Amino acid sequence: MNRDWIATAATLSAALPYLQRYNDAVVVIKLGGHAMSSDQAMEDFARDVVLMRQVGVNPVIVHGGGPMINEMLDRLAITSDFVNGKRVTDQATVEVVEMVLSGRVNKWIVNAINQQGGRAAGLSGKDANLMVCDQDAPELGLVGTPAEVDTHVLTKLFEANIIPVIAPLGTGRQGETLNVNGDTAAGAVAAALKADRLLLLTDVPGVMDADKTVLTDLTTQQVQDMTRDGVIAGGMIPKTQTCLDALAGGVRAAVILDGRAPNACLLELFTDHGAGSIIRAAR
Ligand SMILES: Nc1ncnc2c1ncn2[C@@H]1O[C@H](COP(=O)(O)OP(=O)(O)O)[C@@H](O)[C@H]1O
Numbered sequence: 001m002n003r004d005w006i007a008t009a010a011t012l013s014a015a016l017p018y019l020q021r022y023n024d025a026v027v028v029i030k031l032g033g034h035a036m037s038s039d040q041a042m043e044d045f046a047r048d049v050v051l052m053r054q055v056g057v058n059p060v061i062v063h064g065g066g067p068m069i070n071e072m073l074d075r076l077a078i079t080s081d082f083v084n085g086k087r088v089t090d091q092a093t094v095e096v097v098e099m100v101l102s103g104r105v106n107k108w109i110v111n112a113i114n115q116q117g118g119r120a121a122g123l124s125g126k127d128a129n130l131m132v133c134d135q136d137a138p139e140l141g142l143v144g145t146p147a148e149v150d151t152h153v154l155t156k157l158f159e160a161n162i163i164p165v166i167a168p169l170g171t172g173r174q175g176e177t178l179n180v181n182g183d184t185a186a187g188a189v190a191a192a193l194k195a196d197r198l199l200l201l202t203d204v205p206g207v208m209d210a211d212k213t214v215l216t217d218l219t220t221q222q223v224q225d226m227t228r229d230g231v232i233a234g235g236m237i238p239k240t241q242t243c244l245d246a247l248a249g250g251v252r253a254a255v256i257l258d259g260r261a262p263n264a265c266l267l268e269l270f271t272d273h274g275a276g277s278i279i280r281a282a283r
């Protein structure tokens with residue numbers, strides 16, 4: 001018998017319990033700007049998402065695009081600053097953010113999924129009142145934190161076998177357009193859907209301790225201790241905080257993993273060893 005076939009059969013039978021576990025599960029995937037490093041990386045990601053849908057998972061993509069926004073702001077000679085990982089956003093900046101995220105980046109992902117045989121539809125938090133936001137810290141300007149997430153449009157898309165791809169913009173209480181951090185948006189959508197998994201794809205293999213060892217299983221307490229001790233720093237602070245908030249909001253588990261690694265999402269969902277660092281809800 002062909003050895004490749006035996007290996008494939010063994011892989012599939014090992015994956016079977018996971019395929020059953022995730023049948024009809026909701027998995028929210030945050031695709032960060034750094035994880036979208038090339039057309040090839042996007043194609044690989046899209047193939048995994050389509051496969052997930054084919055085996056019965058309901059994937060929801062929430063994306064970032066910080067580096068692409070920076071590039072366009074540079075071209076337009078608009079300067080921007082970050083405070084605690086969030087972009088200080090004025091009217092000119094939010095117009096660029098919306099143009100880049102809802103336009104270029106969102107359609108890049110939608111097209112990649114459709115090219116792989118899936119059916120994806122792009123929207124932002126402004127569509128169908130998906131994300132109504134309160135204003136974040138006043139010094140950030142037009143930045144929102146999701147206050148009311150209406151998932152009705154998402155469940156309709158699941159029923160129609162369509163994969164939602166969400167750009168992180170929201171509507172403010174006065175109807176204004178607000179810029180939302182991609183991790184924050186993904187966590188809010190995952191909590192509103194009571195998702196089975198929140199996967200945050202980034203550019204490191206997971207959460208690392210002081211010796212740079214990836215911690216594959218983390219408790220809420222460990223995250224709090226490591227943040228207090230400065231081991232979790234920079235962009236990893238809002239990411240892990242998003243995980244804790246999502247778990248408190250009803251998500252079963254959150255995982256921080258390397259979006260550049262081949263088949264990262266599939267390995268996380270369908271193998272024993274998983275990928276990256278998982279933080280589970282306390283039982
Ligand atoms: N304890 C830690 N473990 C892993 N990465 C960490 C840690 N503390 C800080 N980081 C930094 O957090 C970064 C990920 O956050 P960020 O750059 O905001 O990601 P993204 O752009 O994908 O949203 C990593 O590249 C790393 O430099």
Ligand SMILES: CC(=O)N[C@@H](CCC(=O)OP(=O)(O)O)C(=O)O
Nearest residue numbers: 033064065066086087180181182
């Ligand atoms: C308020 C805020 O900071 N919004 C982000 C939205 C994009 C994002 O989060 O992109 P990444 O996931 O690639 O970092 C920004 O303007 O850059």
